[in-house]
Amino acid sequence: MSPQWLKIYTLPFAISMAVAGLYTGPASAGVCELADANRDTGWSITFDDAQVSNCVFTGNPGEGRNKGTLSLTLKIVDRTPISVQFVEEVAAAVDSFGLRITWDLTLDNQFQLLRGIRGRALDPSEELDEDQNEFVADEHPGFAHFHQDGTFNPGPFAGAADCDCESRHDFKVRAEQGTFAAGTSGTVTGIGVHQIEEQAQQRNFTVRIEPLREKVPEAEEAM
Numbered sequence: 001m002s003p004q005w006l007k008i009y010t011l012p013f014a015i016s017m018a019v020a021g022l023y024t025g026p027a028s029a030g031v032c033e034l035a036d037a038n039r040d041t042g043w044s045i046t047f048d049d050a051q052v053s054n055c056v057f058t059g060n061p062g063e064g065r066n067k068g069t070l071s072l073t074l075k076i077v078d079r080t081p082i083s084v085q086f087v088e089e090v091a092a093a094v095d096s097f098g099l100r101i102t103w104d105l106t107l108d109n110q111f112q113l114l115r116g117i118r119g120r121a122l123d124p125s126e127e128l129d130e131d132q133n134e135f136v137a138d139e140h141p142g143f144a145h146f147h148q149d150g151t152f153n154p155g156p157f158a159g160a161a162d163c164d165c166e167s168r169h170d171f172k173v174r175a176e177q178g179t180f181a182a183g184t185s186g187t188v189t190g191i192g193v194h195q196i197e198e199q200a201q202q203r204n205f206t207v208r209i210e211p212l213r214e215k216v217p218e219a220e221e222a223m
Contacts, residue, residue, distance in 0.1 A: 034070060034101065035059065041067045043099050046085045051075055054106070065100050066149070066192070073106040074209060076114070081208040086144070086195065091202045097135045098197035102149045105209070106187040107156065109180055116157050116174030116212035117188065121145060123169070123205040128198055135196050139167050144205035146171040147192030156186025163191055178214030 030049035034041040039059025047055075052072055059068035074082050086099065107117065121144040128142025136142040146165035154160035157175040165171030173188055180186060195203050 030055070032057065034068070034099075036068070039067050041099055041101065042089055044087050044089055045070070046087060047072075047083065051082045052084060057101075065097050067099070067101055069102045069104060070193075071104045071106070073108060075108045076111045076211050078111055079211055079213065081120075081210040083206055083208050085204065085206045086193070087204050088195075088197070088202045091200050092197035093199065094197075095133050095135060095199050096197045097140075098203075099193070099195045101193050102151060102189075103191040103193050104151075104187060104189040105191070106185060107180070108185045109156075109182055109211075111211060111213075112182050113178035113214040114157075114180040114211050115176070115178040115214050116160060116172060117209055118170060118172045118174075118212055119146070119191070119207050119209045120170045121205055121207050123195075123203075125201065125203040125205065126198075128196060133196055133198055140194065140196065141167055142196055143169065144193075144195045144203075144207075145169060147194060149190040149192040152190030153188070155188040156180035156184070157188070165191065172212075174212060 030047045030052060032045050032055035034043045034045065034057045036057055036059045038061040052074055054073040056071045057068055060066055123144040128136050130136045133142060145167050146163065147167065148163045148165055152163060154173050156179060157173050158179045159175040160173045163171045163173050171191055195205060197203060
């Protein structure tokens with residue numbers, strides 16, 4: 001099997017998988033396993049394959065906490081957020097540090113001049129605290145969150161210093177002015193995605209990525 005482990009299924013299968021995952025994400029036609037010959041995370045993603053393509057997971061061998069790198073291409077055609085649902089395929093047998101991967105996003109901008117992107121984790125699971133799960137800490141809270149990994153690069157958003165994301169529900173990669181022109185593509189690398197695993201819970205979550213336009217008032221972006 002290809003190391004990319006790319007799987008595309010029918011719409012009914014993807015919808016039934018989302019329902020089984022206890023949280024309904026996008027009406028997806030695409031499914032991609034977060035696994036290869038080096039590492040099986042026990043997670044997969046679902047998505048609308050009109051918006052998301054080129055799913056490649058490259059696992060890190062061994063038992064390290066970062067389990068690998070997920071690369072996706074997102075096609076931006078308007079300001080509508082693009083949803084990617086992370087599905088824990090089997091409820092965890094034991095508490096663990098859980099899903100921790102690096103996310104690289106190639107952006108195909110078919111919309112307009114952009115100055116950034118924002119991602120939000122929508123997590124319907126119970127928020128864990130340190131009394132419930134030994135892996136919860138200030139830097140690793142008990143909900144789906146983001147980190148800035150060592151490979152971070154803002155790609156087409158020249159001047160964006162960081163991902164404004166550490167241990168938070170959302171991330172923002174923003175330049176002061178629009179630098180990402182319509183009709184071009186670029187890759188943002190090094191966004192860490194993390195969800196701690198709790199015994200007997202299936203802790204699915206969805207990340208919605210929205211484009212930040214050049215002329216959107218700051219107050220609107222903060223909404």
